[in-house]
Amino acid sequence: MIYKLNDTHDPSLKCRVETAHIPGTDFPIQNLPFGVFVRPKRNSKPHIGVAIGNSILDIFECVEEGLLAGLPEDLVDAGQCDSLNTLMALGPDQWPLLRRRISELLRANSKAPINAALVPMSEARMVMPARIGNYTYFYASIYHAQNVGSMFRPDNPLLPNYRYVPVGYHGRASSVVISGAPVHRPCGQAEGADSIPIFAPSRMLDYELEVGIFVGAGNPLGKPIAITEAEPHIFGLCLVNDWSARDIQKWEYQPLGPFLAKSFATTISPWVVTMEALAPYRVPALLRPPEDPTPLPYLTSVEDRESGGVDLDLQVFLSSEQMRSSGDKPALLSRSNLRDLYWTPAQLLTHHASNGCNLCPGDLIASGTISGPEKESRGCLLELTWRGAEPVALPGGEMRRFLENGDEVILRGRAGRAGLANIGFGECRGTVC
């Protein structure tokens, strides 16, 4: 079930919040992403909010004001929780009811008393949108897998399983942090002279441009999710920076995969863009070359093939300490698109649960680094600089092989097309310290 377009997507909708009409805003009335925020000056508890222009519609306050009256009781109660988990668990029968109500409250013709529920973003601090019980990474970009494989295993870049298995592995949930949290350069073992490893701060710190899938309603242990049933289990998407220490990774990752090279931090963007909001941007799954095998039947459906992809433009920017003190803007490092993944979100979810593994509301499933076929679309420094051999030049003359302390990495995501409202993901920021 992929959402159909409805009046909440109408590009001509007018909004009561003027900043929702500023050209280039990430948060027009057609977006309505969910997040959780506090108001530091008021010492407030975390409230669920919806981004609209430069403001946040405080859903807790909407409930207080009776603005959600008439919606199912569970849904109204979920609006006053301190994380999105309860809302996520309610599933796709209920999510659209809330989206529609919020859309109606915010329309220019609405007289509903929303002023007390509108919070300027400048007064809010975003916190984690959900309690993430389980965090999984995939490796779903074939361009990334080919590039990295050819560096780590020159004789064998793409393993025989890649075109059949959506390769995935478990990540560390506790160190997933919200945009803006500092990222501590990790220490770890790396190869040293005479085959004796050293233990030192990583010298090959990298970012990874990824998209995260937030699971909505889960499945019971032992009950897989059919590919035709996978989409309704997805609540929405966010941006993910899966920071990686390449020197630690290279030394530790055999035979059981990356561990400390990644578990020191993963940064996510605060706004979760719902699958319903993304309905206008669904596209066919990546067209595979004729020599590639068709996915096994459990990973195949007509709907997924025809519209399982998501057309989402992604960008990585870097701002060094020197750039900031010189007043330089963040520099664009690369640009790619979620539609270029070898596997769709539904295929990732279905594969994940195919052994009976129980997915839970609030679980985060990251796509893996999203690279495209061109050099400019490589989603991490390891690929962009080809393991440091081809450093990247920054404004002001600095060069980067890997990240330096003080470097801020900024991910942005935006879905846009002529004749449709453009919707954005906000930013996913982190500074290395």
Added chain:
Amino acid sequence: MIYKLNDTHDPSLKCRVETAHIPGTDFPIQNLPFGVFVRPKRNSKPHIGVAIGNSILDIFECVEEGLLAGLPEDLVDAGQCDSLNTLMALGPDQWPLLRRRISELLRANSKAPINAALVPMSEARMVMPARIGNYTYFYASIYHAQNVGSMFRPDNPLLPNYRYVPVGYHGRASSVVISGAPVHRPCGQAEGADSIPIFAPSRMLDYELEVGIFVGAGNPLGKPIAITEAEPHIFGLCLVNDWSARDIQKWEYQPLGPFLAKSFATTISPWVVTMEALAPYRVPALLRPPEDPTPLPYLTSVEDRESGGVDLDLQVFLSSEQMRSSGDKPALLSRSNLRDLYWTPAQLLTHHASNGCNLCPGDLIASGTISGPEKESRGCLLELTWRGAEPVALPGGEMRRFLENGDEVILRGRAGRAGLANIGFGECRGTVC
């Protein structure tokens, strides 16, 4: 800080609960492991309990009866939580106070009114002892790593990093289940004819004999745990069966490690034996052959070398459907010892946090399959049957290469030595369906 022996370990202590004196009981008064139980007939909420003989001391009721009066308020409150997480978070300044009080309440000379708080085990159903936020596996048995490595990579069984890095990887927290929960045979991709994989129920289902470390107080993100500070972060140990589908594993695990081959289920034993209870059984870390490198300094301390190991005898039993209907007892498949790990619990914890990864109260860290040097001490069927080449004979004539439906796997653990009280871990059971 490794616990010193005190009067709670005294082997001559007499207990008010008679079944705590039955020879061979896992739960004498010197043990006092923590778990969480419900009483199905009373529809009760989960209560924390302590195993004593064939009974459970209900800590919730102890608080109600005022039997913990005088202990710190936090500690008393933790006794009425519905999981051990809050108690675990309090740390080793407080845990011994509760152990001592419980020991005193249960001594033969105590007049404290504990009868209302004593629950027959037969009336209780054990539930998960903690909410496991993060689950990590290690690969800490060099005997296991050598055996498996020589099957999966005959040319390269033990990789160059093994003797330096406590190899670990993230596991799936949501599918960790309590002893007795059914284990559904997973479906998954495995190698097929003509290099085209099949998707089918696993034909190489296996158990793994492991020990789990429950993290007590955690560390903040970005702040590693020194090896000299690691022991106080460990609350206690349990038994772990890390069920594994070897055919799925072989096909999926390169390059990023096992995923669906393990995430369908992990069974843990319900009783968490505290590090203080295990104090009499601490032994030197495994003596490494002189040709092996010494661990890097961050993994080295005098205390850990001298007493970082745990002398815990481990056993695996199997009971098939046919055996049960013939009245045969479960058959012993193998026997090994926690002291044979290449890395101590403190080394595993320190390595895990060495990159700044934040460990949290209730996190579970599994040792990896514990095998010893002899054939009889191989901790999984993959090793025991050498990938099916040497099937194991069961009483009644059945043969096993891998697990069949209806097979029940039972893990047991026991620390015992002449002149000391023997303490057990109870059982970790799971039946394949």
